[in-house]
Amino acid sequence: MRTQLRPLFACALAGAIASALALPAFAAQPAAAKMETIQAVLTAPPMVPPPITRKTPAKVVVDLEMVEKEMRISDGVTYNFWTFGGSVPGSFIRIREGDTVEFHLKNHHSSHVPHNIDLHAVTGTGGGAEATNTLPGRETQFTFKALNPGLYVYHCAMAPVGMHIANGMYGLILVEPKDGLPKVDKEFYVMQGDFYTEGAYGEPGLQPFSLEKAIDEHPTYVVFNGAEGSLTGDNALAAKAGETIRMFVGNGGPNLVSSFHVIGEIFDKVYFEGGTKYQENVQTTLIPAGGSAMVEFKADVPGNFILVDHSIFRTFHKGSLGILKVDGEKNPEIYTGQQLDREYPEGEPQGGR
Numbered sequence: 001m002r003t004q005l006r007p008l009f010a011c012a013l014a015g016a017i018a019s020a021l022a023l024p025a026f027a028a029q030p031a032a033a034k035m036e037t038i039q040a041v042l043t044a045p046p047m048v049p050p051p052i053t054r055k056t057p058a059k060v061v062v063d064l065e066m067v068e069k070e071m072r073i074s075d076g077v078t079y080n081f082w083t084f085g086g087s088v089p090g091s092f093i094r095i096r097e098g099d100t101v102e103f104h105l106k107n108h109h110s111s112h113v114p115h116n117i118d119l120h121a122v123t124g125t126g127g128g129a130e131a132t133n134t135l136p137g138r139e140t141q142f143t144f145k146a147l148n149p150g151l152y153v154y155h156c157a158m159a160p161v162g163m164h165i166a167n168g169m170y171g172l173i174l175v176e177p178k179d180g181l182p183k184v185d186k187e188f189y190v191m192q193g194d195f196y197t198e199g200a201y202g203e204p205g206l207q208p209f210s211l212e213k214a215i216d217e218h219p220t221y222v223v224f225n226g227a228e229g230s231l232t233g234d235n236a237l238a239a240k241a242g243e244t245i246r247m248f249v250g251n252g253g254p255n256l257v258s259s260f261h262v263i264g265e266i267f268d269k270v271y272f273e274g275g276t277k278y279q280e281n282v283q284t285t286l287i288p289a290g291g292s293a294m295v296e297f298k299a300d301v302p303g304n305f306i307l308v309d310h311s312i313f314r315t316f317h318k319g320s321l322g323i324l325k326v327d328g329e330k331n332p333e334i335y336t337g338q339q340l341d342r343e344y345p346e347g348e349p350q351g352g353r
Contacts, residue, residue: 035057035058035059035100036054036056036058036059037058037059037060037061038058038059038060038061039060039061039063040060040061040062040063040093040094040095040101041094042062042063042064042085042091042092042093043091043092043189044085044086044087044091044092045087045088045089045092045189045190045191045225045226045230046188046189046190046225046231046237047092047188047189048092048094048187048188048189048248049092049093049094050094051094051176051180051181051183051187052094052095052096052176052180053180054096055178056098057096057097057098057099057100058096058099058100059099059100059101059102060095060096060099060100060101060102061101061102061104062093062101062102062103062104063104063106064084064085064090064091064093064103064104064105064106064117065084065085065086065106065107065108066082066083066084066105066106066107066108066111066115066134066156066169067083067085067086067108067110067111068080068081068082068083068108068110068111068112068113069081069083069086070206071088071226071227072227073195073197073207073221073223073226073227073228074201074202074221074227074228074229074319075202075228075229076202076204076205077197077199077202077203077204077205077207078205078206078207079195079197079206079207079209080167080206080208080209081167081168081226082111082115082156082164082167082168082169083168083169084117084154084156084169084170084171085171087226088168088170088193088225088226088227089168089170089171089172089189089191089193089225089226089250089252090154090169090170090171091171092171092172092173092174092189092248093154093171093172093173093174094173094174094176095146095173095174095175095176096146096175096176096178097146097147097148097149097175097176097177097178098145098146098178099145099146099175100143100144100145100146101143101144101145101146102141102143103117103119103128103132103141103142103143103144104139104140104141105117105132105134105139105140105141106134106138106139107134107135107136107137107138107139108136108137109136109137110136111136111137112136113136113158114133114134114135114136114158115134115156115158115164115169116128116129116130116132116133116134116140116156116157116158117129117132117154117155117156117157118154118155118156118157119144119152119154119173120152120153120154120173120290121146121148121150121152121154121173121175122144123144123145123147123148124142124144126157127154127157128142128144129157129158133158146175148175149175149176149177149178149276150174150175150271150274150275150276151172151173151174151175151248151250151271151274151292151293151294152172152173152174152175152274152292153170153171153172153173153250153251153252153274153290153291153292154170154171154172154173155169155170155171155252155290156169156170162214162254163209163211163214165252165253165254166193166194166195166196166209166214166254167209168193168195168226168252170191170193170250170252170253171191171250171252172189172191172248172250172292174248177276181246182296184243184244184245184246184296185239185240185243185244185245186239186243186244186245186246187245187246187247187248188237188245188246188247188248189225189247189248190224190225190231190247190248190249190250190307190322191224191225191249191250191251191252192222192223192224192249192250192251192252192256192258192260192287192309192320193222193223193226193251193252193253194219194221194222194253194254194255194256195219195220195221195222195223196209196210196211196213196214196218196219196220197209197210197213197220197221198210199220200220201220201221201317201318207220214254214255217255217256219255219256219318220318221318221319222256222309222314222318222319222320223318223319223320224307224320224321224322225322227319228319228321229319230322231307231321231322231323232321232322232323236304236322236323236324236325237307237322237323237324237325238324238325238326238327239299239324239325239326239327240299240326240327240328241299241300241301241302241326241327241328241329241331242298242299242300242328243298243299243326244296244297244298244299245296245297245298245299245324246294246295246296247294247295247296248292248294249285249287249292249293249294249295250274250287250291250292251287251288251289251290251291251292252289252290253289253290254289255289256289256311256314257286257287257288257289258286258287258309258311258320259284259285259286259287259309259310259311260284260285260286260287260293260295260307260308260309260310261283261284261285261307261308261309261310262295262297262305262306262307262308262324263305263306263307263308264303264305264306265297265299265305265324266281266282266283266297267281267282267283267285267295267296267297268280268281268296268297268298269282269294269295269296269297270282270285270293270294270295270296271293271294271295272285272293273287273288273291273292273293274291274292274293274294278294282295284310299324299326299328300331300334300335301326301328301330301331301334301335302326302327302328302329302330303326304323304324304325304326305323305324305325305326306321306322306323306324307321307322307323307324308320308321308322
């Protein structure tokens with residue numbers, strides 16, 4: 001395995017060094033005259049930065065650090081994740097249409113390989129990847145203008161690209177429209193990913209990445225927010241009956257498509273593929289690898305509502321399961337719960353033969 005990957009890392013390292021040497025000592029930055037300068041608030045999943053209330057564009061400074069760290073992927077199982085901001089998925093970034101974004105990317109000195117970032121919200125070469133080839137212990141910077149509102153994926157694009165993504169290097173960036181999003185009571189950040197380990201599902205200990213499984217698209221784990229159980233038990237999402245909920249849902253891939261569904265709920269609105277148009281009354285929404293969706297619904301009744309990838313064997317045998325716990329008063333006009341449990345009466349068949 002290491003023999004196979006060494007040439008790939010060598011190419012990535014050479015490319016990063018060449019890019020760094022090719023850059024001038026300083027470069028002119030686009031003007032952001034008379035704009036308010038704001039430090040971006042970044043949040044780890046499932047939290048989301050607060051909605052943007054300002055009515056004018058600003059210069060937004062984003063500082064994002066890339067860290068390689070061993071973390072839990074399942075009970076008794078750990079994995080060497082490559083992260084943006086120390087979490088999988090990476091930090092949620094929230095900006096506004098028309099903002100000028102000064103983006104600083106830092107690669108922690110303990111990293112073993114160079115990294116970069118491709119933000120699907122960026123109009124420019126490589127989505128910023130070309131400008132951010134960042135060696136361990138280095139910082140790079142570029143500036144872009146947020147031209148298009150929507151919910152976008154970002155990910156590492158350093159070769160081998162698939163491996164960097166498979167190790168957890170992805171996240172979401174929201175570009176709010178100029179007039180903002182409709183007000184809701186709760187917002188959550190959920191992102192699916194498929195992971196490829198040498199060991200079988202549940203095999204304990206630190207598990208290395210399997211390039212063979214990744215190429216064959218045979219994941220060991222398919223999970224929300226980087227680990228089995230990340231959204232269950234004490235980590236379950238929480239809301240109250242009567243509240244409106246918005247979920248920013250992404251799919252880091254690198255390979256699988258997600259069939260996102262919340263058991264017991266119907267999405268009032270789905271902003272499909274992360275765009276500005278929405279469909280109403282949706283049961284399950286398809287989210288491609290490298291894609292996203294915003295789903296909104298009202299929690300009308302209390303209960304535990306299960307988040308799944310409706311490619312259902314992934315849910316019960318690979319880990320893609322989460323829980324939204326809704327507290328509140330029951331509403332039997334909407335849902336009664338079980339009303340009958342008795343032995344089925346013997347006799348003539350009902351409804352014909």
